[in-house]
Amino acid sequence: MHETMVAQSIIEAITAEAQKQQARPIAARISCGQLNPINEEVLNFAFEAIAKGTVCEGTKLTVVEITLKCTCKKCGRTHGFDIYSPACPGCGSTDFDINPDAPLLLEEIEFE
Numbered sequence: 001m002h003e004t005m006v007a008q009s010i011i012e013a014i015t016a017e018a019q020k021q022q023a024r025p026i027a028a029r030i031s032c033g034q035l036n037p038i039n040e041e042v043l044n045f046a047f048e049a050i051a052k053g054t055v056c057e058g059t060k061l062t063v064v065e066i067t068l069k070c071t072c073k074k075c076g077r078t079h080g081f082d083i084y085s086p087a088c089p090g091c092g093s094t095d096f097d098i099n100p101d102a103p104l105l106l107e108e109i110e111f112e
């Protein structure tokens, strides 16, 4: 499952950082793209299971979803992609390029 792999790599990253900081992590924030969304509930479940007995046990995860962006081919303006009103808010054109989806990112770790 996608979330299990994500949880595994987050734990590795947090553990490495915790060792560096010599502190216990209490919370972490992750961001991901809209096209590759993470189910926060499933992720937390997987995270808790894998984190048991590690320094990450009890760390609270939050997932932030990054909106897909597109760039207008006519005026170059970048705006959030809305499937229901895809027209450019600058010039009204519907001719645009969709930007690459945001990667999965460990944004922030909070330590005790």
Ligand SMILES: [Zn+2]
Pocket (backbone or CB within 6 Å): 072, 073, 074, 075, 076, 077, 088, 089, 090, 091, 092, 093
């Ligand atoms: Zn435009």
